[in-house]
Amino acid sequence: MQYMTVTEAAAQRVKALLDKRGKPSAGVRIGVRSAGCSGLSYTLEYADEQGEHDEVVEDHGVTLLIDPKASMFLLGTEMDYVEDKLQSGFVFNNPNEKGRCGCGESFHI
Numbered sequence: 001m002q003y004m005t006v007t008e009a010a011a012q013r014v015k016a017l018l019d020k021r022g023k024p025s026a027g028v029r030i031g032v033r034s035a036g037c038s039g040l041s042y043t044l045e046y047a048d049e050q051g052e053h054d055e056v057v058e059d060h061g062v063t064l065l066i067d068p069k070a071s072m073f074l075l076g077t078e079m080d081y082v083e084d085k086l087q088s089g090f091v092f093n094n095p096n097e098k099g100r101c102g103c104g105e106s107f108h109i
Contacts, residue, residue: 003055003057004030004055004066004074004076004077005057005059006064006079007060007081009082010060010062010079010080010090011060013081013090014027014028014062014064015062017046018062021046024048025048026047026049026063027056027065028044028045028062028064028065029043029045029046029051029066029067030042030043030044030066030067030070030074030079031069031070032070032073040073042090043067047065050065051068054066054068055071064079074094074096076095077092077093078093078094079092080092
Protein backbone atom coordinates (compact mmCIF):
# COMPACT_ATOMS: atom_id res chain seq x y z
CA MET A 1 0.00 0.00 0.00
CA GLN A 2 1.30 3.43 -0.92
CA TYR A 3 1.61 5.88 1.94
CA MET A 4 -0.62 8.50 0.27
CA THR A 5 -1.59 9.27 -3.32
CA VAL A 6 -2.59 12.43 -5.16
CA THR A 7 -4.98 12.59 -8.10
CA GLU A 8 -4.03 14.53 -11.22
CA ALA A 9 -6.68 17.17 -10.35
CA ALA A 10 -5.24 17.67 -6.85
CA ALA A 11 -1.69 17.84 -8.21
CA GLN A 12 -2.67 20.52 -10.73
CA ARG A 13 -4.34 22.58 -7.97
CA VAL A 14 -1.32 22.25 -5.66
CA LYS A 15 0.98 23.35 -8.50
CA ALA A 16 -1.24 26.37 -9.20
CA LEU A 17 -1.27 27.38 -5.53
CA LEU A 18 2.50 27.03 -5.22
CA ASP A 19 3.02 29.08 -8.39
CA LYS A 20 0.77 31.86 -7.03
CA ARG A 21 2.63 31.91 -3.73
CA GLY A 22 5.51 33.80 -5.30
CA LYS A 23 8.34 32.28 -3.26
CA PRO A 24 10.12 28.92 -3.25
CA SER A 25 8.38 26.13 -1.35
CA ALA A 26 9.38 22.64 -0.32
CA GLY A 27 5.78 21.57 -1.01
CA VAL A 28 2.51 21.44 0.88
CA ARG A 29 2.36 20.07 4.44
CA ILE A 30 -0.65 17.95 5.33
CA GLY A 31 -1.69 17.27 8.88
CA VAL A 32 -4.66 16.71 11.12
CA ARG A 33 -5.86 18.70 14.10
CA SER A 34 -8.53 18.34 16.74
CA ALA A 35 -11.62 20.13 15.45
CA GLY A 36 -15.28 19.80 14.61
CA CYS A 37 -17.94 17.57 16.04
CA SER A 38 -16.28 14.30 14.95
CA GLY A 39 -12.86 15.06 16.41
CA LEU A 40 -10.31 15.59 13.60
CA SER A 41 -9.97 17.72 10.48
CA TYR A 42 -7.36 17.86 7.74
CA THR A 43 -4.94 20.78 7.49
CA LEU A 44 -2.92 22.03 4.53
CA GLU A 45 -0.27 24.72 4.60
CA TYR A 46 2.66 25.90 2.52
CA ALA A 47 5.94 24.35 3.62
CA ASP A 48 9.03 26.52 3.36
CA GLU A 49 11.25 23.56 4.18
CA GLN A 50 11.01 19.87 4.93
CA GLY A 51 10.77 18.99 8.60
CA GLU A 52 13.22 16.49 10.04
CA HIS A 53 10.51 13.85 10.62
CA ASP A 54 8.13 14.65 7.76
CA GLU A 55 7.07 11.77 5.51
CA VAL A 56 7.64 12.81 1.89
CA VAL A 57 5.17 11.85 -0.82
CA GLU A 58 5.93 12.75 -4.42
CA ASP A 59 3.14 12.08 -6.90
CA HIS A 60 2.18 13.68 -10.24
CA GLY A 61 5.03 16.16 -9.91
CA VAL A 62 4.09 17.59 -6.51
CA THR A 63 5.63 17.11 -3.08
CA LEU A 64 3.48 16.54 -0.02
CA LEU A 65 5.08 16.65 3.41
CA ILE A 66 3.12 14.65 5.96
CA ASP A 67 3.28 15.98 9.50
CA PRO A 68 4.65 13.13 11.64
CA LYS A 69 1.75 13.54 14.11
CA ALA A 70 -0.69 12.87 11.24
CA SER A 71 1.06 9.96 9.54
CA MET A 72 -0.89 7.19 11.29
CA PHE A 73 -4.19 8.85 10.30
CA LEU A 74 -3.29 9.27 6.61
CA LEU A 75 -1.91 5.87 5.56
CA GLY A 76 -3.57 4.82 2.29
CA THR A 77 -5.35 8.16 1.78
CA GLU A 78 -6.02 9.64 -1.66
CA MET A 79 -6.01 13.43 -1.96
CA ASP A 80 -8.33 14.75 -4.68
CA TYR A 81 -9.55 18.16 -5.79
CA VAL A 82 -13.21 18.60 -6.66
CA GLU A 83 -14.82 21.58 -8.34
CA ASP A 84 -18.55 21.90 -8.98
CA LYS A 85 -21.18 24.64 -9.20
CA LEU A 86 -21.55 25.06 -5.44
CA GLN A 87 -18.09 24.46 -4.03
CA SER A 88 -14.51 23.50 -4.70
CA GLY A 89 -11.78 22.10 -2.53
CA PHE A 90 -9.49 19.28 -1.61
CA VAL A 91 -11.14 16.00 -0.68
CA PHE A 92 -9.45 13.22 1.27
CA ASN A 93 -10.57 9.67 0.55
CA ASN A 94 -9.28 8.02 3.69
CA PRO A 95 -9.84 4.27 4.26
CA ASN A 96 -9.08 4.78 7.96
CA GLU A 97 -12.11 7.00 8.60
CA LYS A 98 -14.85 5.39 10.67
CA GLY A 99 -17.26 8.30 10.25
CA ARG A 100 -17.73 11.98 9.40
CA CYS A 101 -19.80 14.74 10.89
CA GLY A 102 -22.92 15.87 9.06
CA CYS A 103 -21.28 18.95 7.55
CA GLY A 104 -18.25 16.95 6.35
CA GLU A 105 -15.70 19.19 8.09
CA SER A 106 -14.37 16.60 10.51
CA PHE A 107 -13.89 12.85 10.85
CA HIS A 108 -13.02 10.18 13.38
CA ILE A 109 -10.90 7.05 13.23
